Amino acid sequence: MLEALLFASSRAVDEGTIERVCGLRGEEIGEAVREINEELAGHPFIVEALDGKYLMKLKREYEIAVSSFFESKLLSKAELRTLAVIAANEPLDISSLVAYRGGASRRHLRKLRSLGLISVSREGRRKVLRTTAKFKSMFSVESGGEMVEPGDGGSGDKT
Structure with a gap:
Protein backbone atom coordinates (compact mmCIF):
# COMPACT_ATOMS: atom_id res chain seq x y z
CA MET A 1 0.00 0.00 0.00
CA LEU A 2 2.86 2.41 0.82
CA GLU A 3 4.46 1.79 -2.57
CA ALA A 4 1.15 2.53 -4.32
CA LEU A 5 0.67 5.72 -2.28
CA LEU A 6 4.16 7.01 -3.07
CA PHE A 7 3.89 6.04 -6.74
CA ALA A 8 0.56 7.84 -7.14
CA SER A 9 1.57 10.99 -5.29
CA SER A 10 3.18 13.86 -7.16
CA ARG A 11 4.41 15.31 -3.84
CA ALA A 12 6.34 14.08 -0.86
CA VAL A 13 4.00 12.28 1.56
CA ASP A 14 4.15 13.03 5.28
CA GLU A 15 4.10 10.39 8.01
CA GLY A 16 0.57 11.35 9.12
CA THR A 17 -0.80 10.58 5.67
CA ILE A 18 1.12 7.31 5.55
CA GLU A 19 -0.31 6.32 8.92
CA ARG A 20 -3.85 7.22 7.82
CA VAL A 21 -3.66 5.41 4.49
CA CYS A 22 -1.35 2.49 5.26
CA GLY A 23 -1.58 2.07 9.03
CA LEU A 24 2.22 2.33 9.37
CA ARG A 25 3.99 4.54 11.89
CA GLY A 26 7.46 5.38 13.10
CA GLU A 27 10.06 2.71 12.40
CA GLU A 28 7.48 0.65 10.47
CA ILE A 29 7.60 3.32 7.77
CA GLY A 30 11.39 3.23 7.62
CA GLU A 31 11.37 -0.57 7.38
CA ALA A 32 8.74 -0.51 4.62
CA VAL A 33 10.79 2.08 2.69
CA ARG A 34 13.92 -0.09 3.00
CA GLU A 35 11.96 -3.11 1.67
CA ILE A 36 10.56 -1.10 -1.24
CA ASN A 37 14.04 0.22 -2.13
CA GLU A 38 15.43 -3.34 -2.03
CA GLU A 39 12.69 -4.45 -4.44
CA LEU A 40 13.41 -1.45 -6.68
CA ALA A 41 17.18 -1.98 -6.68
CA GLY A 42 17.23 -3.00 -10.36
CA HIS A 43 14.67 -0.39 -11.38
CA PRO A 44 15.07 3.32 -12.16
CA PHE A 45 13.07 4.41 -9.08
CA ILE A 46 13.94 5.01 -5.45
CA VAL A 47 12.03 6.16 -2.36
CA GLU A 48 13.74 9.05 -0.56
CA ALA A 49 13.09 10.44 2.90
CA LEU A 50 13.26 14.24 3.08
CA ASP A 51 12.45 16.25 6.20
CA GLY A 52 10.03 13.60 7.54
CA LYS A 53 8.33 13.11 4.17
CA TYR A 54 8.72 10.38 1.57
CA LEU A 55 8.90 10.64 -2.21
CA MET A 56 9.24 8.10 -5.01
CA LYS A 57 11.39 9.49 -7.80
CA LEU A 58 13.78 8.57 -10.57
CA LYS A 59 17.30 7.74 -9.50
CA ARG A 60 19.64 10.60 -10.37
CA GLU A 61 21.46 8.76 -13.17
CA TYR A 62 18.11 8.12 -14.91
CA GLU A 63 16.99 11.74 -14.45
CA ILE A 64 20.14 12.86 -16.24
CA ALA A 65 19.79 10.23 -18.98
CA VAL A 66 16.18 11.07 -19.89
CA SER A 67 16.16 14.83 -19.31
CA SER A 68 17.10 15.57 -22.92
CA PHE A 69 13.88 13.91 -24.13
CA PHE A 70 11.71 16.60 -22.59
CA GLU A 71 11.49 19.72 -24.75
CA SER A 72 9.86 22.11 -22.34
CA LYS A 73 11.79 23.21 -19.32
CA LEU A 74 10.01 23.44 -16.01
CA LEU A 75 11.58 26.80 -15.14
CA SER A 76 12.93 29.66 -17.23
CA PHE A 139 18.07 19.44 -7.21
CA SER A 140 19.80 16.73 -5.14
CA VAL A 141 20.64 19.03 -2.24
CA GLU A 142 21.16 17.61 1.24
CA SER A 143 19.32 19.19 4.17
CA GLY A 144 22.57 20.93 5.17
CA GLY A 145 22.59 22.74 1.85
CA GLU A 146 25.46 20.86 0.20
CA MET A 147 25.07 19.70 -3.38
CA VAL A 148 25.17 15.94 -3.81
CA GLU A 149 27.02 14.51 -6.78
CA PRO A 150 25.10 11.75 -8.61
CA GLY A 151 25.90 8.47 -6.90
CA ASP A 152 27.92 10.25 -4.23
CA GLY A 153 25.52 10.18 -1.31
CA GLY A 154 27.07 13.37 0.01
CA SER A 155 30.39 11.94 1.16
CA GLY A 156 32.59 13.01 -1.75
CA ASP A 157 35.19 15.73 -1.90
CA LYS A 158 33.57 19.14 -2.54
CA THR A 159 36.56 20.83 -4.18
Missing part, protein backbone atom coordinates in the same frame (compact mmCIF):
# COMPACT_ATOMS: atom_id res chain seq x y z
CA LYS A 77 16.50 30.89 -16.69
CA ALA A 78 15.17 33.92 -14.81
CA GLU A 79 13.05 31.71 -12.52
CA LEU A 80 16.04 29.44 -11.90
CA ARG A 81 18.16 32.48 -10.99
CA THR A 82 15.50 33.66 -8.54
CA LEU A 83 15.35 30.17 -7.03
CA ALA A 84 19.16 30.08 -6.76
CA VAL A 85 19.20 33.41 -4.91
CA ILE A 86 16.61 32.08 -2.45
CA ALA A 87 18.51 28.81 -1.94
CA ALA A 88 21.84 30.54 -1.43
CA ASN A 89 20.49 33.11 1.03
CA GLU A 90 17.66 31.37 2.86
CA PRO A 91 15.92 32.42 4.94
CA LEU A 92 15.45 35.46 2.69
CA ASP A 93 12.75 38.08 3.01
CA ILE A 94 10.76 39.02 -0.09
CA SER A 95 11.78 42.68 -0.03
CA SER A 96 15.47 41.73 -0.17
CA LEU A 97 14.81 39.38 -3.07
CA VAL A 98 12.90 42.07 -5.00
CA ALA A 99 15.66 44.60 -4.31
CA TYR A 100 18.22 42.16 -5.72
CA ARG A 101 16.27 40.50 -8.56
CA GLY A 102 13.71 43.19 -9.45
CA GLY A 103 9.93 43.31 -9.59
CA ALA A 104 9.64 40.35 -11.99
CA SER A 105 10.81 38.11 -9.16
CA ARG A 106 7.32 38.41 -7.59
CA ARG A 107 5.93 36.59 -10.64
CA HIS A 108 8.69 33.99 -10.26
CA LEU A 109 7.68 33.48 -6.62
CA ARG A 110 4.12 32.59 -7.63
CA LYS A 111 5.39 29.89 -9.99
CA LEU A 112 7.99 28.56 -7.55
CA ARG A 113 5.34 28.31 -4.83
CA SER A 114 2.85 26.60 -7.15
CA LEU A 115 5.51 24.01 -7.99
CA GLY A 116 6.18 23.45 -4.28
CA LEU A 117 9.83 24.49 -4.53
CA ILE A 118 9.65 27.32 -1.99
CA SER A 119 7.58 28.20 1.04
CA VAL A 120 6.64 31.61 2.39
CA SER A 121 6.16 32.22 6.10
CA ARG A 122 5.54 35.32 8.13
CA GLU A 123 8.18 36.28 10.70
CA GLY A 124 7.00 39.41 12.42
CA ARG A 125 6.19 41.89 9.67
CA ARG A 126 8.41 40.17 7.10
CA LYS A 127 7.52 37.43 4.64
CA VAL A 128 10.39 34.98 4.54
CA LEU A 129 11.27 32.57 1.74
CA ARG A 130 12.77 29.10 2.16
CA THR A 131 13.30 26.14 -0.15
CA THR A 132 11.27 22.98 0.46
CA ALA A 133 11.98 19.26 0.68
CA LYS A 134 10.77 18.99 -2.92
CA PHE A 135 13.46 21.50 -3.97
CA LYS A 136 16.12 19.52 -2.11
CA SER A 137 15.02 16.31 -3.79
CA MET A 138 14.64 17.81 -7.25
